Amino acid sequence: xxxxxxxxxxxxxxxxxxxxxxxxxxxxxxxxxxxxxxxxxxxxxxxxxxxxxxxxxxxxxxxxxxxxxxxxxxxxxxxxxxxxxxxxxxxxxxxxxxxxxxxxxxxxxxxxxxxxxxxxxxxxxxxxxxxxxxxxxxxxxxxxxxxxxxxxxxxxxxxxxxxxxxxxxxxxxxxxxxxxxxxxxxxxxxxxxxxxxxxxxxxxxxxxxxxxxxxxxxxxxxxxxxxxxxxxxxxxxxxxxxxxxxxxxxxxxxxxxxxxxxxxxxxxxxxxxxxxxxxxxxxxxxxxxxxxxxxxxxxxxxxxxxxxxxxxxxxxxxxxxxxxxxxxxxxxxxxxxxxxxxxxxxxxxxxxxxxxxxxxxxxxxxxxxxxxxxxxxxxxxxxxxxxxxxxxxxxxxxxxxxxxxxxxxxxxxxxxxxxxxxxxxxxxxxxxxxxxxxxxxxxxxxxxxxxxxxxxxxxxxxxxxxxxxx
Numbered sequence: 001x002x003x004x005x006x007x008x009x010x011x012x013x014x015x016x017x018x019x020x021x022x023x024x025x026x027x028x029x030x031x032x033x034x035x036x037x038x039x040x041x042x043x044x045x046x047x048x049x050x051x052x053x054x055x056x057x058x059x060x061x062x063x064x065x066x067x068x069x070x071x072x073x074x075x076x077x078x079x080x081x082x083x084x085x086x087x088x089x090x091x092x093x094x095x096x097x098x099x100x101x102x103x104x105x106x107x108x109x110x111x112x113x114x115x116x117x118x119x120x121x122x123x124x125x126x127x128x129x130x131x132x133x134x135x136x137x138x139x140x141x142x143x144x145x146x147x148x149x150x151x152x153x154x155x156x157x158x159x160x161x162x163x164x165x166x167x168x169x170x171x172x173x174x175x176x177x178x179x180x181x182x183x184x185x186x187x188x189x190x191x192x193x194x195x196x197x198x199x200x201x202x203x204x205x206x207x208x209x210x211x212x213x214x215x216x217x218x219x220x221x222x223x224x225x226x227x228x229x230x231x232x233x234x235x236x237x238x239x240x241x242x243x244x245x246x247x248x249x250x251x252x253x254x255x256x257x258x259x260x261x262x263x264x265x266x267x268x269x270x271x272x273x274x275x276x277x278x279x280x281x282x283x284x285x286x287x288x289x290x291x292x293x294x295x296x297x298x299x300x301x302x303x304x305x306x307x308x309x310x311x312x313x314x315x316x317x318x319x320x321x322x323x324x325x326x327x328x329x330x331x332x333x334x335x336x337x338x339x340x341x342x343x344x345x346x347x348x349x350x351x352x353x354x355x356x357x358x359x360x361x362x363x364x365x366x367x368x369x370x371x372x373x374x375x376x377x378x379x380x381x382x383x384x385x386x387x388x389x390x391x392x393x394x395x396x397x398x399x400x401x402x403x404x405x406x407x408x409x410x411x412x413x414x415x416x417x418x419x420x421x422x423x424x425x426x427x428x429x430x431x432x433x434x435x436x437x438x439x440x441x442x443x444x445x446x447x448x449x450x451x452x453x454x455x456x457x458x459x460x461x462x463x464x465x466x467x468x469x470x
Contacts, residue, residue, distance in 0.1 A: 039425055045233075172201050172203065
């Protein structure tokens, strides 16, 4: 019986049209199949609506904030209207700023560049590297992985209460894990941070495409997210929130657009007056198409209705989890347990399989794109796999002799085991058939094995094109 048969519900909305929905890919075993893109957590496919909006605007492309001509004025209006659209999408407060960046990583590095010199930053080891690593010039306290949402709040409260000296502090936390998909208690963490005089920034890269994010309602100080995870993959991101630290700091990039006035001083130097608006940290010619694509995606998701989108995604999550539960060799990774609410991001390991080998077989034999590795969250994945979070290791398949399969994680040959996992992720553009195919493929690979021989090449497991079918 299909995993969807019993759960079919006419109240669920259809998946949103995305680019690439009809792309076919070759199978190593022969023939072609429609590609099942199940790596949304890395980059979601662009919504057809976004592509159409960008295509309609493209002939009118012009410089932003720079020209007096019609196309420049039109592009400037579009750019600033996009800022207003994003502010509305995020529920920004009246005095919040929306700054356009290149990505979540860029947004958090921008914030790291403007924190006060004596600021102490608190970040869980469970964060994506974009949240874990930017705070190089601050005093950083890394918090151990909590095993319940309540423990996450308690851990933060203790750390904030014990900080010395008592000064400016910033908490950085994800809204939804890019490894487990689990939702974090953002509102409770924000309350704990503010009760101890700290501020909080929300990494919403994995949350914003799946759930509404309201800055005022969550009471966070900043939100960061990327367009390429929000169905608008054109190299743009957002940092939105309080303006004071941003206005008090030197511009993230110095150059045209960030400066209001520049004049030579009598001593031969240069006197600069910087903008106090978002432009202060948007030097250079902005990515107007990327910005417009984010705004278009925000409108499309809002018009589709998050209630409907969330309901359908939970339908898919339940189907994947039920399918994986039917395979005893599969272990799903989780911090907070099976009952924890989550978005469409699920990571797992398969007994007897190297994760790179399993992901390669899903692609080559079934046309399914997932991700394997440590997902730019190395300490978290190592913790979930029962190893030391400080252990040094890399993503990908361990090197093997020519013609040999990469070692499985459960190998007992004395070699170094792989600490990688497999991640399947999906969202508003995922058809039911892709989930059904994935669940079926996992069961068949575990029960029957791969149909083809594979080898390690450059740290990746790939089909051995010179080998015969098994």
